[in-house]
Amino acid sequence: MSDALEQLLYLVAAVLFIVGLRRLGNPATARAGNMVSGLGMLLAIVVTLFDRAILSYTTIAAGILVGSVLGVWMARAVKMTSMPQMVALLNGLGGGASLLVSGAEFLRAELVGEQVPVDTGVTIQLGILIGAVTLTGSLIAYGKLEELITGRPITFRGQQALNALLFLAIVALSVYQLATPDPLLWPFYAVAALSLLIGVLLVLPIGGADMPVVISLLNSYSGIAAAMTGFVIGNSVLIISGALVGSSGIILSQIMSKAMNRSLTNVLFGAFGAQAGSTAKSSAGLAVQSVTPEDAALRLAYARRVIIVPGYGMAVAQSQHQVRELAELIERKGGEVKYAIHPVAGRMPGHMNVLLAEANVPYDRLYDMDEINDQFEEADVALVIGANDVVNPAARSDPSSPIYGMPILNVDKAKSVIVMKRSMASGFAGIENELFYDPKTSMLFGDAKKSLTQLVSEVKSV
Amino acid sequence: MTDALVTGIVIFTLATFLGVALIQRVPPTLHTPLMSGANAVSGITVVGALVVAGSGHGWISTVLGFLAIVFAMINVAGGYAVTDRMLGMFKKSPAAAPAESGTVRSDGAGRAA
Numbered sequence: 001m002s003d004a005l006e007q008l009l010y011l012v013a014a015v016l017f018i019v020g021l022r023r024l025g026n027p028a029t030a031r032a033g034n035m036v037s038g039l040g041m042l043l044a045i046v047v048t049l050f051d052r053a054i055l056s057y058t059t060i061a062a063g064i065l066v067g068s069v070l071g072v073w074m075a076r077a078v079k080m081t082s083m084p085q086m087v088a089l090l091n092g093l094g095g096g097a098s099l100l101v102s103g104a105e106f107l108r109a110e111l112v113g114e115q116v117p118v119d120t121g122v123t124i125q126l127g128i129l130i131g132a133v134t135l136t137g138s139l140i141a142y143g144k145l146e147e148l149i150t151g152r153p154i155t156f157r158g159q160q161a162l163n164a165l166l167f168l169a170i171v172a173l174s175v176y177q178l179a180t181p182d183p184l185l186w187p188f189y190a191v192a193a194l195s196l197l198i199g200v201l202l203v204l205p206i207g208g209a210d211m212p213v214v215i216s217l218l219n220s221y222s223g224i225a226a227a228m229t230g231f232v233i234g235n236s237v238l239i240i241s242g243a244l245v246g247s248s249g250i251i252l253s254q255i256m257s258k259a260m261n262r263s264l265t266n267v268l269f270g271a272f273g274a275q276a277g278s279t280a281k282s283s284a285g286l287a288v289q290s291v292t293p294e295d296a297a298l299r300l301a302y303a304r305r306v307i308i309v310p311g312y313g314m315a316v317a318q319s320q321h322q323v324r325e326l327a328e329l330i331e332r333k334g335g336e337v338k339y340a341i342h343p344v345a346g347r348m349p350g351h352m353n354v355l356l357a358e359a360n361v362p363y364d365r366l367y368d369m370d371e372i373n374d375q376f377e378e379a380d381v382a383l384v385i386g387a388n389d390v391v392n393p394a395a396r397s398d399p400s401s402p403i404y405g406m407p408i409l410n411v412d413k414a415k416s417v418i419v420m421k422r423s424m425a426s427g428f429a430g431i432e433n434e435l436f437y438d439p440k441t442s443m444l445f446g447d448a449k450k451s452l453t454q455l456v457s458e459v460k461s462v
Numbered sequence: 463m464t465d466a467l468v469t470g471i472v473i474f475t476l477a478t479f480l481g482v483a484l485i486q487r488v489p490p491t492l493h494t495p496l497m498s499g500a501n502a503v504s505g506i507t508v509v510g511a512l513v514v515a516g517s518g519h520g521w522i523s524t525v526l527g528f529l530a531i532v533f534a535m536i537n538v539a540g541g542y543a544v545t546d547r548m549l550g551m552f553k554k555s556p557a558a559a560p561a562e563s564g565t566v567r568s569d570g571a572g573r574a575a
Binding site: 017018020021022024025026027030031033034035037038040041044045048049051053054055056057059060062063064066067068070071072074075076078080083086087090091093094096097098100101103104105107108111112117119123215216219222223225226227229230231232233234235236237238239240241242243244245246247248249250251252255341343348349350351353354357358360362363364365366368 | 464466467469470473474475477478479480481482484485486487488489490491492493494495496497498499500501502503504505506507508509510511512513514515516517518519520522523524526527528529530531532533534535536537538539540541542543544545546547548549550551552553554555556
């Protein structure tokens with residue numbers, strides 16, 4: 001295959017990615033869009049297999065086979081509730097691949113005694129740095145989401161100074177590497193090792209509830225790492241695709257941090273939620289009213305308008321199917337059910353939407369915060385399932401609260417509120433929620449799945 | 463700076479703006495599949511991995527290339543398959559789409575990749 005033809009076919013692949021991503025933006029065309037994008041990938045891979053530089057196909061065949069089998073198996077086996085972990089892991093592997101390709105390109109040039117031009121050298125170092133940070137950062141995010149390590153921020157004194165120092169060391173080593181004419185290998189390995197370390201250190205201080213931002217950002221890094229690899233091997237399809245992914249991740253992380261009323265810097269370096277129980281307002285002397293499943297079921301059965309507010313607790317209890325069942329029963333009794341989704345509910349952007357889609361809830365019943373916030377006043381019952389900080393009125397009313405200014409769902413405006421919660425433990429931010437002490441709020445304590453199952457059978461018998 | 467680098471920077475910048483324009487229109491309900499779908503695209507590094515693994519520059523290149531292919535292919539195959547599985551679950555209300563009423567969700571097996 002001639003070089004020109006190869007380049008043109010890569011361009012076709014890039015166009016397929018663009019068309020595919022565009023179609024991913026509409027629920028009706030999204031699935032076909034994903035196929036189009038996949039077709040682009042297939043084309044890019046096939047074109048590459050005809051590259052004249054490729055002499056042996058044994059390693060390639062083995063690698064493709066092992067990777068594809070593992071990938072498809074993971075995609076089939078993963079539970080929808082574990083989707084954030086899955087995406088974190090995939091991000092990490094993408095970053096790892098970029099790290100390996102950049103590294104291999106450097107080693108190849110060193111071994112054959114080829115003089116690496118400075119600009120290629122710079123992109124190699126960048127590819128290694130970003131790829132390594134994506135790899136280890138994603139693995140830490142995975143560990144936090146899978147609860148292999150604590151979801152609370154892990155902080156220590158001088159953490160940011162250490163990160164800055166490590167970063168400076170990486171820059172210094174890279175410059176030294178590029179400036180010395182001798183083929184030196186140790187600075188290369190040192191840069192790789194320090195970059196892997198910095199990835200770990202950057203994600204450790206970020207708390208579980210901030211994961212939607214972190215995953216979006218790592219998604220962006222994996223794209224930028226791919227683009228850097230494109231610079232290294234001089235392939236424009238990598239640069240284009242990498243840039244597309246890079247910008248999509250950045251946009252999502254901006255949307256997420258905006259939904260928390262915090263800057264990206266604050267999310268990344270603020271170690272939010274580090275001091276557990278830093279109560280802005282004391283709950284002393286306030287009483288909550290709990291409600292039995294029977295009474296809650298009665299109120300839901302006779303409600304005309306119900307808004308369901310799912311949160312991470314629904315994902316933890318894996319109770320999305322029971323939620324849908326309950327909603328259908330309420331509708332059969334003549335009520336209307338809508339779902340209110342906060343942008344940062346769950347552990348990744350759109351987490352709740354995927355879970356409810358899995359439970360067969362039509363996507364047009366799911367409303368964004370801006371669409372539904374005015375409708376709470378007319379709701380007879382707002383049913384909060386495992387959500388806390390995103391419904392805390394302190395975000396509107398209490399300037400001393402750490403979450404003050406964060407846009408919230410106006411659950412407190414509903415005529416009555418039922419909150420399903422495990423216990424009175426405070427939410428991720430460690431703040432008391434005055435919604436729970438509101439006279440019109442009833443608490444239904446217990447595991448969300450059990451409570452919902454009870455509610456379903458009670459509503460049935462009303 | 464070489465011409466290739468300059469061209470690369472031009473392409474990168476334009477593609478970034480294109481990406482911003484594309485992604486801003488995506489409704490929040492699709493953010494998770496968007497992310498996993500975009501993630502699959504970043505597996506394009508496999509193109510570089512294939513050349514590294516197949517060009518026979520000694521065992522280090524071959525080993526690193528093999529690992530890079532495995533990583534990237536998990537990213538690609540897993541990313542497309544899981545996105546397809548998720549998108550297969552997104553359905554409209556039965557009233558709006560009567561043909562779909564009563565359909566049971568497929569087993570969700572990915573077809574892409």
